[in-house]
Amino acid sequence: MIILDNISKSFNATHAVKNISLTVNTGEIFGIVGPNGAGKTTTIRMMTGLLTPDEGKIIIGKYDIVKESIKAKSILGYVPDKAFLYEKLTAREFLIFISSIYSIPRNEALSRMDEMLELFGIKDIEDELIESFSQGMRQRLLFASALIHRPEALLIDEPFMGLDPFGIRMLKDVIKDLSSKGVTIFLATHSLHFAEELCHRVGFINKGSVISIKTKEEIKGMEGGLEGLFMEIGGGNKF
Ligand SMILES: Nc1ncnc2c1ncn2[C@@H]1O[C@H](COP(=O)(O)OP(=O)(O)OP(=O)(O)O)[C@@H](O)[C@H]1O
Numbered sequence: 001m002i003i004l005d006n007i008s009k010s011f012n013a014t015h016a017v018k019n020i021s022l023t024v025n026t027g028e029i030f031g032i033v034g035p036n037g038a039g040k041t042t043t044i045r046m047m048t049g050l051l052t053p054d055e056g057k058i059i060i061g062k063y064d065i066v067k068e069s070i071k072a073k074s075i076l077g078y079v080p081d082k083a084f085l086y087e088k089l090t091a092r093e094f095l096i097f098i099s100s101i102y103s104i105p106r107n108e109a110l111s112r113m114d115e116m117l118e119l120f121g122i123k124d125i126e127d128e129l130i131e132s133f134s135q136g137m138r139q140r141l142l143f144a145s146a147l148i149h150r151p152e153a154l155l156i157d158e159p160f161m162g163l164d165p166f167g168i169r170m171l172k173d174v175i176k177d178l179s180s181k182g183v184t185i186f187l188a189t190h191s192l193h194f195a196e197e198l199c200h201r202v203g204f205i206n207k208g209s210v211i212s213i214k215t216k217e218e219i220k221g222m223e224g225g226l227e228g229l230f231m232e233i234g235g236g237n238k239f
């Protein structure tokens with residue numbers, strides 16, 4: 001479903017991503033972990049089309065994210081680490097706006113919106129301005145907006161940011177459910193515990209390169225689990 005083919009990206013002298021190649025299967029939950037500054041967000045931003053790779057290509061479904069960006073974006077959902085939200089809109093107005101971007105017919109949009117507001121536990125605050133939302137409420141709204149067009153692949157940068165324990169449990173269930181329905185999930189996280197629990201495979205990225213990919217079964221069999229491996233191969237990272 002997702003192919004990264006030898007992608008690289010530099011910002012002036014900083015080689016943020018160096019020759020990353022990997023494939024994510026349909027319905028798979030693929031996690032990337034790695035130290036601060038390792039290149040996770042840069043990789044995800046290239047996958048969304050927000051950044052263009054200097055080298056290599058990215059295929060989402062059947063589409064090249066650079067050459068067929070509109071088609072690729074129509075099947076992608078994206079939850080960024082730092083989000084821009086329209087502070088003067090209510091949650092409801094925001095979701096109607098997002099639905100209109102994807103040309104979802106109005107009646108359909110209204111029913112999907114109710115479904116999303118319920119799913120993410122923000123139905124009771126749907127008419128409040130986003131500027132009054134706490135961090136966790138914002139994260140819930142971001143998820144609702146990223147899923148309203150029913151994407152085939154969901155890219156998430158730090159999924160659990162700001163969520164309370166109920167929110168974390170709810171989101172884990174949503175991610176597992178989406179995957180069981182064939183939605184492909186690519187997530188970057190510092191929560192090794194959740195990566196271990198949720199992901200079918202986890203890639204380690206350090207200094208712009210993927211240095212190891214492990215399956216859930218391989219991680220289970222390792223002494224110290226994911227955290228042990230992280231400390232061994234990435235813990236000594238210095239900027
Ligand atoms: N817009 C930019 N301009 C210059 N350098 C950038 C830019 N975006 C990222 N970088 C650099 O690219 C490298 C990778 O950053 P990136 O944000 O991808 O890391 P990350 O793995 O997501 O880190 P974190 O765990 O802190 O979120 C870092 O050295 C960072 O300083």
Ligand SMILES: [Mg+2]
Nearest residue numbers: 040041042081
């Ligand atoms: Mg990041």
